[in-house]
Amino acid sequence: MNLIEFNLPLIALIPFLGAPLAAWAANLNRSASAWTAALVTLVSLLFLLPAIQLPFQGEILIQSWSWLPSLGLQFAFRLDGLSLLFVLLILLIGLLVILYARYYLSPKDSMGRFFAYLLMFMGSMLGIVLSENLIQLVVFWELTSLTSFLLISYWQHQQDARDGARMALAITGAGGLAMLAGVILLGNIVGSYNLTEVLAAGDLIRQHELYLTVLVLILLGVFTKSAQFPFHFWLPHAMAAPTPVSAYLHSATMVKAGIFMLARLFPALSGTEAWGWLVGGAGMFTMVLGAYTALFKHDLKGLLAYSTISHLGLITLLFGFSTHLAAVAAIFHIINHATFKASLFMVAGIIDHECGSRDMRKVNGMLKYMPHTAVLAMIAASAMAGVPLLNGFLSKEMFFEQAVTATDGSPLTWAIPVLVTIGAIFSVAYSLRFIHDVFFNGEPVGLTKTPHEPPRFMKIPVDILVLLCLGVGIAPMILVAPILSVAVSASLQSAPPAFSLAIWHGFNLPLIMSFIAMAIGVLVYFNRYKLFRWHDENLPRIDARILFNMALHGLLVATAKVSRLFDRGSLQNAASWVLLTAVLAIVYGFIQFNSPLLGDRELISIDWLTLALAAFVVITSVLCAVLHHQRLISLIIVGVVGLIVSLGFVKFSAPDLALTQLSVEVVTIVLLLLALFFLPQHTPQERNAKRMTRDIALSVSAGVLVMLMAMAVMSRDYAPISDFFIQNSKPGGGGTNVVNVILVDFRGFDTLGEIVVLALAGLGIFAMLKNLRLPAPVRDIQGREWSQDPHPPIMQTLTRLLFPLMLLVAVFVFLRGHNLPGGGFIAGLIAAVALISQYLANGIDWTNARIKANMHIVIAFGLTAAVVTGLVAMLLSYPFLTSTFTYLKWPLVGKFEIASAMAFDLGVFLVVVGATVLILVELGKLSHASHQMRQQEHY
Amino acid sequence: MLDIILSILIMLGGFFTLVGSLGLFKLPDFYMRLHGPTKASTLGVGAVLIASAVYFSTSTDEVSLHEVLVTLFLFITAPVSAHLMAKAALHIRVRQDKRTLNKSDQ
Amino acid sequence: MEWIVAIVIGVMTASGVYLVLRARTFPVVLGLTLLSYAVNVFLFTMGRLQVGQAAIISPDAHAYTDPLPQALVLTAIVIAFGMTAFLIVLALKARSELGNDHVDGLSYVAEEQTVKSRQMAGDR
């Protein structure tokens, strides 16, 4: 087992695996989480060891596995100089932050949660820098947004922590999505998402028509992550996070992810004018703006945040220069900034921890309370200001040099060194403020506690970092040159340019710029109060958080408004949208083609009987709509419409339809009457004329369209499959009633579904009516008492007389169905009506006492009969529902047919009876219950 | 001959059906209108049914008597309907023609 | 003749749609019933209109009506019945639980009350 074959993914994944462990360890004791986290970090580091020398040997280690081949997504990791540098930064500074955080967090903070989040973040960062596949890189990229959300909102009870976290998530998340789009485009331009291919395809990319789109999208990701103007505003608000988080995320890691991408994609994207303007422009502006703003922040962390923004701008600007030496300077400054900024954040945390405040107007003269810390802070801040013998000085000199070389003499380019110097001036000024305003400048004001040195272990990480600042500043060639060299080489995808990290480059323009910056910077600092006043009076205060929250709120209101524009929670609204869409769909579909509306089939001549029936239907249906306010009347009219429609079916040779329609009609009237009892008898008039117009327009256009569609079809010839049914009905299905044979045989499966629907209706209604109570009206619509005669005897007697007759007719209709109009449905409905007539005439109690069948079980038996009929065929290795029939000849009785379809039809019959009776009787019982209620009230 | 009988029966049926509905149309109050359809119409239908029975008995070689059943069912159901409608009308006190004897409003 | 039937379908559809768009449950149910009549006739006419054709196989029939749309309509009728039954009971349930028979239920109670109070103010 060769570790070198799969150690890279482990480096990134181990922190994720360790996160739950750290969370769990919190149950043991307060330190356990921290030690677990540290251990996990060390293990990750351990897995780096086998490969750590490879970049120095000029090798790129790639480990990849197939993951989502159709996307070109591989589970692929890459270790080269650049990744190595970042892995080391992430892990080593991570270790220091863990140590620091152990002592920083207060007893009431959850250690488990903190270190779990921190480890997940660490893993995400490692994933970014180690990814070989760009999609995978984006995955980790977005993970850093998510985990940083968790870390920033760690103190979730604080409003500003929640807001800051959400703002960071929104901005960096948005950038991540843009980057995703850019990466997808990039991958499709190159034909691969793997860095190896992408980095080799720089020319192809730069010449592609989508280059600019890709560049902008990816830069959106970079700029948001690295807090470049105009996306910088989230970073100061992310300072609501615990300071270790800031020290880690906002100095060394997360914000550097964007910079990392610049370094990573440098060979693929850089070198164009667009790159120069976009990257350089953003960097320049950000650098100056950040430096300027930092000076005016009274909050220590605020100062550091804007300082970070400024330094990130500096690095971005360097990449914007597109030269190899600028890249060297950029990467060098990445290292330096990480060390001094992390230590400064830690110092700020110590001060906050000890003073209970980070306000520089209150915190003064700390030198005598915490001299050790003060020394550390002064060194680190000097590094930040670019004081010689410290690491910041070296990279800053390189930066100045690049700024100078970037000018080609034109007035515009001369602005570059000028602006750079201005940035440096403010940088010196705020660094000075960090030192002077905190550790000197008199006595503290209004602190709640007396500050003193923090616990020893809280200072150790700072010690180490500050030593590094010093070390690098004094002996850069020994300490950083090797790693810097391989990192640059990896970033440029070529041999690194010759560079020298000498402390003394002679007396040159950059050095002059440094001196100017120092001098004016000091001057600016000591005139700061005037400046503060000027700043307060003349510049508007823009609080990004307020703006962001306003934007968010505006978005909330706007989305709600747009949402409600369509979704008003109103059925009529929803229904009219549906109908309108249907109308438009038909029209749109039709007019797309140049087809005539009508065909040339010969129409049959008008006969006046049909005309009369048609007139009847037209009048009644319109009246039904017009008179719908009087509900009972409209119900009667609907009954008439149904009757005439069934007459029409008879007229047009569809007796089965007529029979079914008639029977359903009767049942429907009873059903609706049962329900109407509990509803208002009258629908109030509507007053909304606009809606009436809309509804009428909609219904008329629907009617006209349906009419035209019907005509369009009826006026055309067609070649239906029905001839098959007519020819096979008798020989294949054993019946002469083709419609019935279709129902029970050719398309028996439809019928099975249909009886299931009916059964479901029964079950559903049964369930709905369970425990439903509605007050039964005591008087009718005109205020009359109900009749005292619930079961008129004449009706009782005669319906009882009819009962056996109806059942007989039901059997008759059932048995002949296969050959003549009729069948299980109609028979079922007749039988159901027979039963219901008994309920109607005699009442539920009386009738239930005589019909002992449980309708649930009748339905179940019906379904069973139908399904079993189908299954028997399967047992005989025919498909489900295959029917068979035979003719028997019995003595005397003669020849008669036995068809399996009859068993199926019996199932239909039973379900129809069961469901219909169940529905109506359950509905009837509703009033039954109400009547009992009413009677109880009487006595 | 048969044709004539059939024609008479059919026209008679049509006529009585029409008369029933005419009554429904023009009689002045509900109770009076009730008479039309329950009787004139049933007779009309009866006549048509007899015509049908005769027609199908002669036009095919089998005797067709099942039309009788329609009449039978109608004779059972139509009066029940009429009774119940009248009962309902009495209950809700439908207007009665001013000529009505023994007005039944109590 | 086709035009006549088509007009009938159209008018039933229009009336049905109009009722479906009403604000109370009961007219909606009636509207759906009318709409389903329209659908059934429409579906039926898709087999073209035939007068006096045989619907039953017999040796002396020359032509038959298209049986398939009829079978479809039968299925549709039964399904529509089940649906209507379900819906009307649901309307009762809504009446019981929402306290009114407005298809939009709760939200319209308040609106109606304001209309009522405005009316009362107007009456005075």
Next chain:
Amino acid sequence: MLRKVFPHPLLSVSLWLIWLLLNNTVSFGHMVLGALLATFIPWFTSSFWQEKVQIHKPWLLVKFVAIVIYEILVANVVVAKLILTRQEKLQPGFLHVPLELKSPVAIGLLANTISLTPGTVTCDLAEDEKSLLIHALHIEDAEATVADIKNQFEKPLKEIFD
């Protein structure tokens, strides 16, 4: 035993006949099937018919039916005339017909008969089931009308059923 199989023999016979009528046939197969149904359906519905329906004079029933049909025919013509011609001279009214019948079936049949014969419609049965309220389209002599009904219809029914 026989009573158990045929709780209502008259009903069974009627059903059998109706079955044959329905099927428009006298084939043996249908006679057998009809007999089965005529046995099964009364048995199934017997619980709805607790009181026995006894027919004392079957032939009188036949005669009664004939009279009724005749009355329907004759009176229909009369009513048709009334509707078509002199409707403004119509003298409608309500009448009470006191009842002697006890059997609900008999009362039901009487009510139906009254309704079927034109000119009169049964509107209500008194709560004590002792009288029928009927509406007459045209009353010339109220008492005579009531007497007619009692004689022509109630008397035979009473003999048949009570």
Next chain:
Amino acid sequence: MSSVWPVLPVLLPLIGGIVLLFCRLGGLPLQRSVSLLFTAGLIIITLKTLFVATTAGHQVYLLGNWPAPYGIVLVLDKLSALMVLLTAVLSIFALLYAIAQDTDKQGEDFHSLFQIQLFGLNGAFLTGDLFNLFVFFEVLLLASYGLLLHGGGRLRTRGGLQYVVINLIASSLFLFAVGTLYGVLGTLNIADLADKMATVSADDQGIVAAAALLLLVVFGIKAAIFPLYLWLPAAYANTSAAVAALFAIMTKLGLYAIIRVHGTLFSEQAGPLADLHIDLLLWLGMLTLMLAVFGVFAARGLKEQAAFLILASVATLLVGIGINNSAALSASLYYLVHSTLIGAAMFLLADLVSQGRGSYADRLRSAPAMSRAILLGSLFLISAIAIAGVPPLSGFFGKVLILDSAIGHPFQGWIFITVLLASLLMMIALARSGSILFYQISDEEENDGAALNAKAAAVMMALLMLSPVLVVTAGPVTMLTEQIAEQVSGSQAYIDAVLGQTAVTGK
């Protein structure tokens, strides 16, 4: 003899439903075990079905032994096999959750309705006949009405009423459309219709297109496409969690129907009629996506938010289908599997949260701390990540697959902007609701919520865990979806298989 695999996933739940009707007499414990047994059986059968579908070609089952286009056929292909398997997997979680939360105790016949719902779904996925599809739509709708209203309650009834009425209108439209297609083409079998589409005369194209688009509206109502989605939020947000979870598949059924019916009918063999629905789908998809996300943003409760998230997933799928290439279809299917399972998980989570917050329920307002807030918060975070399409969970990969397939599409810019903007807005909205629900704790009152139902939470977690599983197995899963997309993208094989299937001899 054709294989029985197409019919088994349909028959098993039907038999289950009937058996459960008899089990009414045996009490709830019996019903639960029987229901679980049948659902577990369904998973086994559908797994086998998927295996059969991927190893063999189209499996055509002639119901009643009548050949197509005369009889009704069931067609098992890779797509339908995937759908029935997905349904089965989803249903077992929904069922377990319903049992854990005693949802089935709150009304009558829950288990019967549940099984018949599965019958309807599987039938709709497998049928090869347009009218039979209508019938199955009705079956599953009526079952869904029953389930939706199960237990009752004011809001539930209100949402249910809208759902029912809209679907009844949809049913009418369906019949108009099917009728017209039959009236012109003379057949109901999907393969036969597709076959005849090639020979539609120029004079008939208009009416066929009108019917086809009307049919699209019908499926669009089920799938909840703009502006036909208005029934969805209230219906899904107010029903019981188990039912809402199961319903995650219902909207997908509408999409499936579009792929199956419109995809087959208007494939390249349809000549001038080919792809007549595609551009509409794309634009409506993008519009729906934006409105869905607005809904997510504007939602007042977590359940409503979940409903809009379902809507957003449907819209994303529409965009995928609308891109109209094999890769996009494959991507959409991956996303479909993901969004169905995770959408369901979201509903279950919303229910758990709602229970934990007592009288505050799922409203997005600060409430007293609930029990096991960290666990629920973490689950929320994971669900939100998955459903918003944020790395590293399955939603992200689904979206990336869709976007990757959109490259080269004439409207690729719009597609990218819409999909990514939607992701962002969802992320922000979910961060907001998570922050309100889990961070913003008001200390003024005591929490009156119930303790976390451990069993129910376990079911939810198990369902949620399918998201990482989908990430890890993305390779094989997309291999399957690619096969499916390949099989679906040409309709000739489908047509040949259906129309070529011969009946069992001896008849």
Next chain:
Amino acid sequence: MLEYAIIIAFVMVCAALLLSLYRLLAGPDIPDRILALDTLYINSIALLILLGIHLDSMLYYEAALLIALMGFMGTLALSKYLLRGDIME
């Protein structure tokens, strides 16, 4: 001869239908409308039987039979609704 008779009968039945329609629409009371519905049922029977004779087909018989047997249910239910509101108790 028979043809003419049937046509005349058709005309009369249709007239009857339309007269009933008038009553259905005009009312004035609900019982009037119920009565109109009932009459329409009965008129329909006549119409169906006439159609049967006219087209020489027995297939119209069942429809007539069904109306005779079940049509009254609607009337019954509607009347009882007026009487009791509650038609099944």
